[in-house]
Amino acid sequence: MNMHLKTGPAEELASKGAAAKQAAAELALLETEQKNSALLAIADQLGKRKADIIEANRFDIQAGRAAGMSESLLDRLRLDEGRIRDMASALRELTMLEDPVGKTVDSWDRPNGLELSSVRVPLGVVGIIYEARPNVTVDAAALCLKTGNAVLLRGSSSAIRSNIMLVSIIQEAISGQGIPAASVQLIEDTSRETAARLFKMNDVLDVLIPRGSSALIRAVAEQSTVPVIETGAGNCHVYIDDSADKDMAIRIAVNAKTQRPSVCNAAETILVHADWPHGACLIAALQEKGVLIRGDERICGLAGGTLPASDEDWAAEFLGPEAAMKTVESTEEAIRHINRYGTRHSESIVTSSPDEAEKFLAGVDAAAVYHNASTRFTDGFEFGFGAELGISTQKLHARGPMGLSALTSVKTVIRGNGQCKQ
Amino acid sequence: MNMHLKTGPAEELASKGAAAKQAAAELALLETEQKNSALLAIADQLGKRKADIIEANRFDIQAGRAAGMSESLLDRLRLDEGRIRDMASALRELTMLEDPVGKTVDSWDRPNGLELSSVRVPLGVVGIIYEARPNVTVDAAALCLKTGNAVLLRGSSSAIRSNIMLVSIIQEAISGQGIPAASVQLIEDTSRETAARLFKMNDVLDVLIPRGSSALIRAVAEQSTVPVIETGAGNCHVYIDDSADKDMAIRIAVNAKTQRPSVCNAAETILVHADWPHGACLIAALQEKGVLIRGDERICGLAGGTLPASDEDWAAEFLGPEAAMKTVESTEEAIRHINRYGTRHSESIVTSSPDEAEKFLAGVDAAAVYHNASTRFTDGFEFGFGAELGISTQKLHARGPMGLSALTSVKTVIRGNGQCKQ
Structure with a gap:
């Protein structure tokens, strides 16, 4: 539980950031089937380890109650058999969705004979910062894995034991499928200082996505220099x-x-x-x-x-x-x-x-x-996307309900036969 | 020349920001022909007012020389008849390019009968921050106008007289075509304090695009909380x-x-x-x-x-x-x-x-x-885009050479016949 005390917050972020970058390079090359197998393995493992998850979650619930957390917040924090089953079935459903990575978005030729194509690729390393609900841990990890992105998760201190357990189960499941454990990592230090560092980790993070209250989203948008996908308020x-x-x-x-x-x-x-x-x-x-x-x-x-x-x-x-x-x-x-x-x-x-x-x-x-x-x-399921990362209220990159492709970028592949610039 | 001394920097940004937002709402509804007429009017006006431009530019050159500016920087700052003619022909060429705004990117139906379409729209208000070259003033204004965006330009103090003259000519030309003058505005206060405020103007700017040295680009990316399109370094x-x-x-x-x-x-x-x-x-x-x-x-x-x-x-x-x-x-x-x-x-x-x-x-x-x-x-012209805003080295929104569509977002238009959520 106190792993984050062994190293300083800067060390934790630096070492997990470097590991995430390395994992991202491997993830980008995975076939869709490998990613789907990993998602199924996580779903199975969640079922097998449900007692451990509920046990870890009980500590969080007790600590929350002792700290005077409201019943509605305690309810959002709670994991029970039904909720674990729901997380597992969401993982299985995700395997049925089309993998956006590798799709050719556009292709065209130039008069000099160069053949260009624009191909979907993962973003790289995604940071997710979120609040009490531990199911976001599994959901965010799964969406990133499906799209070939490594993820750094930063949940709230109130769910830390649940999150540590869930991430260790995810890492075990994906390692068993030959996928680097560092593809999904939890930032265990939940201090504000570490969050502030995460906001400026431009050398590691390709995007930072806040999920939770509008106060959280505003704070991330206002403080982060890493590109943010803002989801949020609706008047x-x-x-x-x-x-x-x-x-x-x-x-x-x-x-x-x-x-x-x-x-x-x-x-x-x-x-x-x-x-x-x-x-x-x-x-x-x-x-x-x-x-x-x-x-x-x-x-x-x-x-x-x-x-x-x-x-x-x-x-x-x-x-x-x-x-x-x-x-x-x-x-x-x-x-x-x-x-x-x-x-x-x-x-x-x-x-x-x-x-x-x-x-x-x-x-x-x-x-x-x-x-x-x-x-x-206005929601990813009603729009027919089959998944939803949130509803973007910004105009860059993604706007409105975000499906899997919001977690991708493109690369232009150019094939020639010796062309040089005149 | 000292207009920015009449009001404080905060007032200049606030009033120009509000005017830009209002102009953006009008610009978004313009037909392609109106935008092209405005571009042609600017091209004509640049030709007619070339003596005024060269005169204003001479002040900048003299001030630069007095301040010990290098010959190569002075050359980048200089506007002569040839360069004014080049700016005017670039404007005329821009009218030949397809307008991305209003294009339907995708359309689909849902089982409940809702008809959805994803339509290209302008980003809204674009901030451009750039260095000595005054031709960027005209180029950036033209690309934004073509895509229906209002623009706040923040050039360098060394080109301030040239930029004030160019923007007043642009405003005169577009006003004559019924387009709000506030569609193109120059931030005349070139202090660092004002730049720092611009970096945080999230309520006005939909995006901030730095154009210039890698030091400038890094500074903007590191300090800005407004979404940035980073262009830049190539190893x-x-x-x-x-x-x-x-x-x-x-x-x-x-x-x-x-x-x-x-x-x-x-x-x-x-x-x-x-x-x-x-x-x-x-x-x-x-x-x-x-x-x-x-x-x-x-x-x-x-x-x-x-x-x-x-x-x-x-x-x-x-x-x-x-x-x-x-x-x-x-x-x-x-x-x-x-x-x-x-x-x-x-x-x-x-x-x-x-x-x-x-x-x-x-x-x-x-x-x-x-x-x-x-x-x-790797460049917008060689890729066949007909224009280039820069080459994005980030992964969100736009990657690689950016054509006109990098200055757009999408909106989902949903047509129903009384559908309500069950």
Whole structure:
């Protein structure tokens, strides 16, 4: 447990970083079958070692309880037989997905006879920094392995015993398949100092991916000089245009707000065109689902039980049974409001006018823009990717739900017969 | 000239940043024809205002000379009629290139009837930080405009008068075409403090691109929390396998090393298989071109006039008439050497064995890997992109020569008929 006390944090990072780079060079050359065999071996090993995992996890749970951790956090930390079985089946499902590595993305010839092709390759060494949930340890390791990347995992101190156990099981399983153990490593020092060093490890890490709360993601994005894939916050909107079908609009707005309010693709603000005549029905439908409405003057005039919205409400990610509602005079005004207050995640227009729809789809700056559908579909599984690393709200490299190919880069392969530059 | 003294640096960045964001929203909706008309208007205006440009540039040149700037730097700073004409024709050529914005990259349907498409969109606001050459001002502004991005330019203090004049001409030209002047803005405060603020302007900038020396690029990559596209250093290799054709190998190695030694895709180290029998001829051919060879013991034993190589030589980017030469026993050893000392830019194998070629192309981790061709082809024009933003040596977002699409992202457009999440 105290392995990180044997060496300083700088030494741990340096030696694991060097080992990861070496492993990455080997991983890049693996065939898909070898990677899939390793994933299956991990799945088997998790099943065989479930008692050890639960035992290690019990120490974390006890320490968490002693430290006064809330029941909901303790629940996220807990590993039981069911959760271990779920992790194992996710690993088996991952073997069914297409391996992006080695795919030719594009190929073309030049007049001088050079033949070029752009081929998908792993990123190299991926850093993942995450919070209490130990299942992320297995999930992140598996996604990296499938895409031929070495991974440095940095979980939270509250899950350290579970994570050490899980990583040792993963290393044992992949070593048995001839894959270097250093392909998956845990940074055991969970101090802030080590995290800060990890943020600057540009010579080792090709990318750093934070998974967890928006506070964690913001901290990584603000402090890291390693390229970051930012996932995160969703202040999503549903805009109901004057021509919107009454039932469809109410169904979509209620679904986007209430089907699972705690997630990033849930709607937070409903924008309603001043001429759409069913505002009162919409408010009633939302209130029936227990949603507290914070509206502008017109909205509050439509129904009781509403509160006046403040400027902060337009920017709020409620993540619970509250919604902001605002009246707009046009699609243009809706677009301006969304581009000002939104987080560029998922935005939807409900309208029967194709012109208004196209205006909205083009004018709103977001990863996913919807016409006549709920924002709740923004996710790797709903998009059909079969896996999800997170939902990127940045614009470089990957935007929106990220499938396996977000963990790859490309290399240009050029075949010649002696060409020299004139 | 002293506009930046009227307001503090923080105010200049904040107000120009806000204006850039607003301009970006308008730019994203422009048709290709409008953007091309604006590029042509800039080209025309540069021609009409050439006397003003040369006059402003003369102040910079005089100040540079007074400050003891070297003749080569003064030359890079200088704008004359010929260079202004070149800038104008580059703008006209850019109008001939395909506009990546609006292109559908992929489209697919889901079983629930949702229709998805992935569409290219501008990045938003691009920051460009660069050194003395004022032609970068026009080039960067044009590439951003073509791709619908607003740009904040931060050039060097030595070119400030030229840059102010060029940006005012660009703004005048695009305003005349109905495009917001704030689409192209110059940060006039050239202090380090302002640069440091620019590096952290995550709320405004979608990407920051350094163009210039490797010291500049390293500084930006190390200090910036805004996503960076890193371009840069090239320690490129040519590996001559034992089966390599004598004439082809010598021709490629000499071309890669000597055709233009000062650029990033020129070769720095030649690796030679121990069993390739023409090492002495190769050394003679390089020496004939004035190249000083720093070799291992075997290489130095093959010819006079060579120097023993140190470990630093394997990592050196000579950028001049010097080359390191090393003997290896196998393609595997060549790959290991390159992956250890290379900068992941451009790497070439000369061999008549398809097996050794494939091993090398797969095993070397670089943006561009060549079989039987010179490394000097790694560039946006030679790759057929028609434009080049630089050569990315990072793996996220863009790798290798960057064409216009490197300045774009994607958005997923989802069309439904009332779909809600179950």
